[in-house]
Each structure stands twice: as C-alpha cells, then as structure tokens.
Amino acid sequence: MTELAERIKNLPPYLFARIDGKIAAAKAKGIDVISLGIGDPDLPTPKNIVDKMAAEVHNPAHHQYPSYAGMLSFRQAVAEWHRRRGGVELDPQTEVLTLIGSKEGIAHISFCYINPGDVALVPDPGYPVYEIGCMLAGGESYKMPLLAENGFLPVFEDIPAAVVKRAKLLFLNYPNNPTSAVADGAFFRKAIAFAQANDIIICHDAAYSEIGFDGYKPVSFLEMPGGKEAGIEFNSLSKAYNMTGWRIAWAAGRHDVIRALGTVKSNIDSGAFQAVQAAGIEALLGPQDNIARMCAVYQERRDIVVEALNGMGWRLEKPKAAVYVWAPVPKGFTSESFAEFVLEKAGVVVTPGNGYGAAGEGYIRITLTIDTELLREALRRMEDSLGSVTF
Numbered sequence: 001m002t003e004l005a006e007r008i009k010n011l012p013p014y015l016f017a018r019i020d021g022k023i024a025a026a027k028a029k030g031i032d033v034i035s036l037g038i039g040d041p042d043l044p045t046p047k048n049i050v051d052k053m054a055a056e057v058h059n060p061a062h063h064q065y066p067s068y069a070g071m072l073s074f075r076q077a078v079a080e081w082h083r084r085r086g087g088v089e090l091d092p093q094t095e096v097l098t099l100i101g102s103k104e105g106i107a108h109i110s111f112c113y114i115n116p117g118d119v120a121l122v123p124d125p126g127y128p129v130y131e132i133g134c135m136l137a138g139g140e141s142y143k144m145p146l147l148a149e150n151g152f153l154p155v156f157e158d159i160p161a162a163v164v165k166r167a168k169l170l171f172l173n174y175p176n177n178p179t180s181a182v183a184d185g186a187f188f189r190k191a192i193a194f195a196q197a198n199d200i201i202i203c204h205d206a207a208y209s210e211i212g213f214d215g216y217k218p219v220s221f222l223e224m225p226g227g228k229e230a231g232i233e234f235n236s237l238s239k240a241y242n243m244t245g246w247r248i249a250w251a252a253g254r255h256d257v258i259r260a261l262g263t264v265k266s267n268i269d270s271g272a273f274q275a276v277q278a279a280g281i282e283a284l285l286g287p288q289d290n291i292a293r294m295c296a297v298y299q300e301r302r303d304i305v306v307e308a309l310n311g312m313g314w315r316l317e318k319p320k321a322a323v324y325v326w327a328p329v330p331k332g333f334t335s336e337s338f339a340e341f342v343l344e345k346a347g348v349v350v351t352p353g354n355g356y357g358a359a360g361e362g363y364i365r366i367t368l369t370i371d372t373e374l375l376r377e378a379l380r381r382m383e384d385s386l387g388s389v390t391f
C-alpha cells in the first residue's frame with residue numbers, strides 16, 4: 001500500500017471517531033445507548049433562516065463561484081452584528097473574512113504563521129483542531145493546562161520563556177469547550193498585554209459567544225482596548241443559530257492576520273455557497289429572539305444535569321455558559337474507565353476528558369444538546385447504576 005505522509009501518520013484518530021467505535025461495540029452487545037457525547041445542537045435552525053435559504057437557492061447568481069472573502073453583504077452583516085452586540089467597529093473589507101465553518105479557519109490559521117520549529121500555545125483540555133492545525137503546518141504545540149484552581153484559565157507566567165520566544169499563535173476559547181468556563185475582561189486584557197509584549201497573535205475561538213445563562217453575556221475579546229490589534233476572533237453561526245450543518249462562520253479582527261488567512265483560503269477553497277451566506281445575513285440581522293429561547297432550553301437542561309449529579313454525590317457548580325457540564329470522575333476511576341463504566345452499566349455515552357488533552361484526565365464531559373426527556377432518562381439510568389459516588 002502507498003505509504004502515508006508523516007503528517008497523517010502522526011494524527012491521532014479524531015476523538016469522536018474513536019468513541020463511535022465503542023458505541024458500536026456496546027450496541028452490538030444489545031445495549032440501548034443514549035449519547036451525551038457530541039455537542040451538536042438538537043434544536044432546529046430558526047424558521048426565518050430556513051425560509052430565506054429556500055428562497056435564495058433559486059437565484060442563479062448564487063449557483064456560480066462565490067467571492068473568496070465572502071459576499072461583502074455578509075461581511076457587512078457581521079460588522080453590524082458585532083456593532084450591535086458589543087460596540088465593536090470593524091471594516092467589513094479588511095477586518096472580516098467569511099469561513100466555511102470556523103473549524104477550517106482555525107485549522108488554516110497555522111498555515112499562515114507556523115514554520116517548523118514555531119510554537120502555537122493551545123489550551124489543555126481543548127478543542128483538538130488548534131493542535132492539529134499546528135501539527136499539519138509542521139509546528140509544535142505547547143499545552144497550557146486549564147486547571148480548576150485557576151478557573152480553567154491559562155496562566156501565562158507559567159509558560160517557559162524559551163517557549164514564549166518561539167510562540168507565534170495563542171489559542172483561547174471562552175466560553176470554553178470542554179470545561180464551560182468563562183473569561184472576563186480582566187483576563188482578556190492580560191492576554192492582550194502578554195501577546196503584545198511577545199509578538200504573539202491571539203486567536204480567540206468564540207463559538208459559544210451567544211450561549212450564556214442566568215443573564216450572563218459572554219465577552220468578546222475584540223471589545224477590549226487593543227483587542228483588534230492583538231489578533232482575531234473566530235465566530236460561527238453553528239451554535240448561536242443551530243446551523244452546524246450549514247458551514248458558515250467568520251474571522252474578524254487584525255487586518256494583516258485576516259489578509260493572511262484569506263490568502264491561504266483563496267488558494268485552497270472557493271468560498272461558502274452564497275445562498276448560505278444570504279441565509280447567514282438573515283440569521284445575523286433578522287429577529288434574535290431564538291437565542292433567548294435556545295439559552296432557556298440549555299439552562300433548564302444544565303439545571304437537570306447538575307442537580308441530578310449533585311444528588312448522586314457530585315459537588316458541581318452550575319456553568320454560566322456553553323453547552324457542557326465538565327465533571328470530575330469518582331474515586332478509583334480514570335476518565336476512560338468511568339466513561340466505559342457508564343456506557344456498560346447505564347448505556348450512556350459521556351466523553352472522557354483526557355480526549356481533550358492530558359490536563360482533562362480525571363474529568364468527563366456531558367453535553368446539553370440532547371432532547372430534555374432523553375437527558376432525564378440518561379440521568380435516571382446513571383443514578384440507578386451508580387447509586388451514590390465518592391471523590
């Protein structure tokens with residue numbers, strides 16, 4: 001067989017592909033499985049957006065290649081959305097780039113700045129794409145541990161000076177996947193000062209920016225003084241508007257970084273389907289009431305999960321944002337052994353925290369993106385099979 005390139009050979013199997021194997025094995029044994037694994041919104045895309053798409057798909061102008069940077073009207077809608085949301089002023093021509101989902105932008109940004117020997121600072125635990133993009137570009141990742149005692153925020157002073165010297169990109173993600181932790185303005189100001197002092201570009205992944213609970217509204221780092229000069233923010237319609245399948249997102253911020261990302265992309269892809277961009281404009285500038293309704297659904301589920309787990313012996317605080325509950329495993333278990341135990345005994349899939357990095361060991365992640373009644377059923381089963389747990 002033809003030998004694979006090293007960069008592919010070095011890739012770990014994508015986390016959820018590995019879990020799918022375990023689910024298939026459990027199903028083969030006759031276990032009825034409920035998955036609390038993947039963070040893919042179960043609620044449908046709002047009707048106004050679907051209707052807009054249905055109309056736009058008939059327009060023959062959309063059937064041709066889109067413009068590389070995205071339709072100017074979509075980028076203008078993004079700029080207007082940021083203005084309304086947090087008073088951020090962006091030039092849609094130079095400071096906004098349309099993406100085919102933020103995952104591709106996050107993967108491609110390393111190709112803009114990482115040479116062999118260069119470093120990307122990545123959160124651990126974290127969304128695997130930060131590290132994988134850097135690896136594919138031939139660079140090295142330095143894992144910044146996100147620890148409970150630090151509110152799951154990285155501590156920049158702990159990064160060795162020799163690593164900081166080689167670092168070109170700093171990936172951050174708040175509200176955070178998988179921990180659901182949030183970052184305040186003070187943290188982002190610290191990150192901006194650190195990045196500026198060391199000539200590092202901040203890449204903030206704000207995929208969960210619209211999902212906050214109990215009145216909490218997540219902060220955009222572009223709102224901070226110097227934010228727009230310190231790097232870019234990735235944002236996506238996937239989670240905010242239940243549009244994961246549509247593949248539409250954007251990057252916004254520092255103009256030379258936006259230009260570099262656009263250069264890589266224009267040589268690789270040919271832009272997002274324009275009908276999807278038109279539907280995206282409707283999402284960003286049309287009625288926003290679906291966001292409050294969606295947050296209310298997730299908040300109820302968050303309460304169900306945290307209260308059920310605390311009833312079994314956990315002592316969890318309720319997360320303020322995102323769609324995850326990040327819970328330590330009981331005494332005597334590892335992330336993997338507990339996830340396997342819950343799958344075998346309760347037929348419930350939870351994600352082992354070590355899948356997001358070594359610092360995720362000792363945790364599991366439960367998602368809130370599942371029908372509320374099924375979620376209750378999963379928790380009943382966990383309670384029946386676990387009884388009470390100790391830590």
Ligand SMILES: *Cc1c(COP(=O)(O)O)cnc(C)c1O
Pocket residue numbers: 039100101102103104127173177205207235236237238239244248249
């Ligand atoms: C879901 C998610 C995204 C969004 O990805 P898209 O490609 O825009 O669908 C980005 N980052 C994190 C951490 C996520 O969980």
